[in-house]
Amino acid sequence: MSCIETIVIDVDGTLIPSLVDFDKLRRRIREELGVSHELKPLGLSLSRLDIPVEKKKRAWEMIEEEELNSIRLLDPGSLSTNISEVIKMVENGFKVVIATHRSKRTLEPLLEKLCLTNYISEYVTRDYSIDRVEQLNYLKAKYSEIVFIGDTIYDEEASIKADIRFYRVKSYTELASILEYLRLECSRSRKHYNTGFGSSVK
Structure with a gap:
């Protein structure tokens, strides 16, 4: 596979556990x-409802x-592996972008609590669009x-x-291994390119 260096990550259920009881x-x-x-x-359905x-x-x-309450419940210590892998991605030349159905108001303090604010190249919230596509x-x-890395069938359908x-x-616990895989995949791709035709490397 080709090396893609912009990684888009969903938040709830992907970067962090889903701490909102959506059924309730x-x-x-x-x-x-x-x-x-x-x-x-939820968000897309609500946006399309014909109500006052x-x-x-x-x-x-x-x-x-x-969403704000979920930030209070969030334990950054339990997410150290995900946080570490996001930072490694950036340190290895990747752009990490957030795509979320959260609002800017509830995303920014969440990223701050995870100490990831300075590692995120950009974020797209429902303030831009609630439609994942x-x-x-x-x-x-x-x-x-x-x-794109997400956790729902709706994320998958939008990606298609x-x-x-x-x-x-x-589960959010799988994110770190996917990021590591993508990082190593690109590392091999870069190494192959540097030792390919037109290279002075022997």
């Missing part, structure tokens, strides 16, 4: 809005409250080639639509 949150939002919609995926603006605003507030298409247009390479984790 969906039930609360359905009750608040008086709808029976399954709300999967004020009701939709309240639902987004409920989501943001849960739109997020990925934007990043693909900007960086040309990207790899955006026509990009995708790795799906079953």
